[in-house]
Each structure stands twice: as structure tokens, then as C-alpha cells.
Amino acid sequence: MNLGIHIQKLHPTNKNNLVIRVSDETEAHKLIDTVRNNDELNSLFTVDTPKLITKRVILTRVPSSYSDDQILKFISSELSCDVSVLSLKKLSKLQSPFYTYMLCLPEIYEQSILNKGRFLLDFHTIIIKKYIKITRCFNCQCFGHVSSNCKYLTICSKCSQSHHSKDCKSDVYCCINCKSLQDTNIDTSHCADSSLCSVFQRLMKEESSTPVFIRTGLTKEQVTTTSNMATNIVDAVSLAGSSVSLPSINGLRVQMLAYLLIMLVWNNRMNSPL
Ligand SMILES: [Zn+2]
Ligand SMILES: [Zn+2]
Ligand SMILES: [Zn+2]
Numbered sequence: 001m002n003l004g005i006h007i008q009k010l011h012p013t014n015k016n017n018l019v020i021r022v023s024d025e026t027e028a029h030k031l032i033d034t035v036r037n038n039d040e041l042n043s044l045f046t047v048d049t050p051k052l053i054t055k056r057v058i059l060t061r062v063p064s065s066y067s068d069d070q071i072l073k074f075i076s077s078e079l080s081c082d083v084s085v086l087s088l089k090k091l092s093k094l095q096s097p098f099y100t101y102m103l104c105l106p107e108i109y110e111q112s113i114l115n116k117g118r119f120l121l122d123f124h125t126i127i128i129k130k131y132i133k134i135t136r137c138f139n140c141q142c143f144g145h146v147s148s149n150c151k152y153l154t155i156c157s158k159c160s161q162s163h164h165s166k167d168c169k170s171d172v173y174c175c176i177n178c179k180s181l182q183d184t185n186i187d188t189s190h191c192a193d194s195s196l197c198s199v200f201q202r203l204m205k206e207e208s209s210t211p212v213f214i215r216t217g218l219t220k221e222q223v224t225t226t227s228n229m230a231t232n233i234v235d236a237v238s239l240a241g242s243s244v245s246l247p248s249i250n251g252l253r254v255q256m257l258a259y260l261l262i263m264l265v266w267n268n269r270m271n272s273p274l
Contacts, residue, residue, distance in 0.1 A: 008209040012223040021209035028210040044253050046215035055110040056131035059101040063124050079109050132207045141176045141192040157192040222254050230261035
């Protein structure tokens with residue numbers, strides 16, 4: 001059986017459930033159907049995508065002459081949805097002929113608005129983009145926290161040495177995040193804030209993925225072990241030639257969850273070991 005599902009990331013939740021992030025909704029439903037159509041898996045686990053989640057999209061080049069109410073009315077008619085489920089936040093701070101907005105909308109409308117890509121409002125083209133939030137620290141350049149919470153050494157975003165970026169005198173770019181991967185195949189000759197950064201690009205891919213929740217009924221330790229094991233396999237099979245050792249697993253529920261994860265991870269890359 002080859003499902004062709006590509007796992008972007010998986011991690012346990014604080015309620016001992018498991019989140020598997022896959023690239024889009026089609027893959028998410030393939031995964032959900034796989035579990036539901038397998039009697040044994042279906043009897044042990046509840047699997048679903050989160051519902052009624054609010055999603056955010058970015059609207060750019062919105063003429064400043066329109067009020068928030070006018071924009072919301074226009075979008076609700078374009079999406080054939082109730083105006084009350086939408087909300088709008090202006091992101092532009094300065095006066096300008098065009099503004100950028102963040103639009104919050106129920107998840108069920110996200111795909112259709114992104115598929116449209118643009119709206120024609122009178123004679124103006126409004127561009128719609130997916131909202132992806134990735135934080136990077138201006139002090140240490142790491143992703144995932146902001147400089148006000150930073151406990152690390154100051155690192156230059158340009159050359160990766162320990163000084164403030166504004167004091168940099170180097171003309172050779174070296175990205176600290178790519179450099180710390182210690183992989184000679186990864187290009188490091190860019191600034192840490194570059195959109196070419198491979199770490200940034202991987203995070204973007206993970207952020208834009210679709211989560212599938214598996215209600216596991218396992219203990220925290222069991223979920224963590226199973227999730228780490230599958231993550232190691234995801235990492236290992238992406239490096240050609242690595243061998244993977246599987247830990248011994250106790251208990252039917254853990255075995256079946258591990259079985260499902262291994263099946264998903266391996267099917268996409270090589271012949272299934274099971
Ligand atoms: Zn930091
Ligand atoms: Zn520097
Ligand atoms: Zn980089």
C-alpha cells in the first residue's frame with residue numbers, strides 16, 4: 001500500500017495526543033481515511049482535522065478610500081458567507097493610497113479565498129496571500145522567540161560572528177542558522193533574515209501544512225517516545241544511506257500507533273519495512 005502522504009512534522013500535544021502535519025487538506029483526508037478504514041486503528045484512535053478554526057489571510061493593495069465595513073461586505077459577498085464571521089485588522093501604520101489588512105475567517109473559507117488569489121473591487125485589484133507567522137530573534141537570530149525573551153549571545157545576522165548586525169564590517173554573508181546545521185550541502189552564504197535561508201523555508205513549509213489530530217489514549221511518555229521515533233525516521237530516511245533502528249514497543253495501542261506512523265513515513269520514501 002502506498003499512500004504517498006508526506007509528513008512535514010509531528011509532535012505530541014500537552015494532552016498526550018499527536019499532531020501530524022501534512023502538506024494540504026487532500027493529504028490530511030487521505031491520512032484520516034486510512035485510519036478510519038482500518039478496523040484495528042479505528043477502534044483504538046480518533047482522528048480528525050481541527051474544526052471551526054479561525055484562519056488568517058493577508059489582503060494587500062486595498063485602496064485606503066474604503067472603510068472596514070465596505071471591505072468586509074465586499075468579501076462576504078465574494079465568498080457567499082455571513083459578514084459576521086469575518087473580521088479585519090489594518091496592518092499598515094502610515095498614511096498611504098493602499099493599505100494591507102489581515103482578514104480573519106473560518107477555516108472552511110480559507111481555501112476558496114486563497115484559490116481566488118485576487119479580488120476586483122471596483123477597478124482595484126486586491127491581492128490575497130496566505131498569512132504565515134514565523135518569528136526570528138533579532139539578538140541571536142534563532143527562530144521561535146523574540147529578542148525581549150532572548151537568553152542567548154548576540155549574533156550578527158550578516159556574518160554570524162558575535163556582534164550586533166548594525167556594527168558588522170564583514171562583506172561575506174554567513175547565516176548562523178544554516179551554519180549550525182553543519183551540513184556541507186546547505187548553502188550558508190546569505191543573511192539570517194534572507195528568504196533564501198533553508199531553515200526559514202523549512203519552517204514556512206511546516207507552518208503552511210495541515211494538522212491531523214490523533215486522539216491516542218496513551219501516556220505522555222508513550223506519545224513522546226512514539227513521536228520521537230517517527231521523527232527520527234523522517235530525518236533518517238531523508239539522509240541517503242542511513243540505517244534506522246526501531247525500538248522495541250510494548251502495548252497494543254503504542255504498537256499500532258507506531259505501526260501507522262512507520263507505514264506513513266516509510267511508504268513515501270522507500271519500500272515499507274513492515
Ligand atoms: Zn534570541
Ligand atoms: Zn557581522
Ligand atoms: Zn540560512
